[in-house]
Amino acid sequence: MYTINDMPEQLPAEDLALLAEVETATVGHWRLFGFMDYGIKPLLRGKRIVGTAVTLAIPGADSTLLHHAAGLLRPGDVLVVDRLGDDRHACWGGGVTIAAKAAGAVAGIVDGPCTDLAEIEDSDFPMWARGVSPITTRLYDIGGGLNIAISCGGVPVMPGDAVLADESGVLVLPRAEVRAVATEALRRQSSGREREATVRHGAKLGELTGASAKVLARMAP
Template sequence: MPDYLIDPMPPQLSAALVAKLQRVETATVGHSRHWGFMDRGIQPLLRGKRIAGAAVTLAIPGQDSTLLHHALGLLRPGDILVVDRLGDDKHACWGGGVTIAAKAAGAIGGIVDGPCTDLAEIEDSDFPMWCRGMTPITTRLYNLGGTMNRPISCGNVPVSAGDVILADESGVLVLPVAEAEAIADAAIARQERGERNQERVKAGEKLGDISGATKMVLEAMKAGT
């Protein structure tokens, strides 16, 4: 018999936290935090998208998408489905039909540690997706088992159900819920400083003078003479 391990759906994020996270660029967090970022091979299929929400986790074996089809019926508005393909990089578990079902359930995005298919249908659905590229070879309903809302690995990062997912054009970040608000506040403050510095550069100041880089270079050169 196939082995299915399915845990309850995780708590969702508050609307206030989601709104705050949607202001944050993953690259801003990457200035100060170097862990929790998925492998850069997982890239967005649509440009200009940023999503923030709680992870619903799935692990399914290579040629099978039976549990994925079942999971689509459990998704709630605001969920982000994160799929561990257990090392498979040949078969697309996610295509046009899955996209339409996920969007109809209210999910706001999907992240697959493997390829997808049906790019035109994903684009037509305007559904944010991150994956490892495209393939025409798809999965079937082989009923091989899998896990849902258990810990997984996606993009070489551990993901637990309910973890915060922040994804945009630069990549995908996984955060513990307890740390998310403080990280968002720090990132927003950094972004606001960056915007002020950009205005100063446009007004004629040099970036190296503002950042302190020029002072560091000149002092190092002076010390070396």
């Protein structure tokens, strides 16, 4: 009924600190995979989190294993929940939020709806989900998997992966790729800030990016 594996090794603090300065949209300028479906949206505005993925798969109307998993979370963890296709029942509400925050988890990400939005807001706990629903799960003891390979928002997630989430969406990275991706993103963000400053002082965006040259070349007789 249940598959429960050991908690994953947490990501190095220095890698998380580097990734914390990255915007998901910056990575989206060149990377094509690892981004969850845009239907998984932040429930709180202005949040950016990084952490180690703890993965969970629970079926339909049953959240028994979620309650158990909440007691295993550690500071720095992000609980990523695969709802196995269910988009009707809210598995995550105020009680789970309080438990996850008390354990030190930095966020929850659910491929389905949540409930008790006011309690999530009052707890100031970052959540990404597909919206809210009044129809909740129950402790049916059907089964599920903890720290197994899952799919969330169309993205494969392994226990121990890095999670970066902000107002633009959720990005999952294999732990071995975190430093390279973060370094490239920070380089691009720095270049972007320099370009924006130049545009504010009168430079033309199309000239700086090369877009105008492409358009004019197409129009040339």
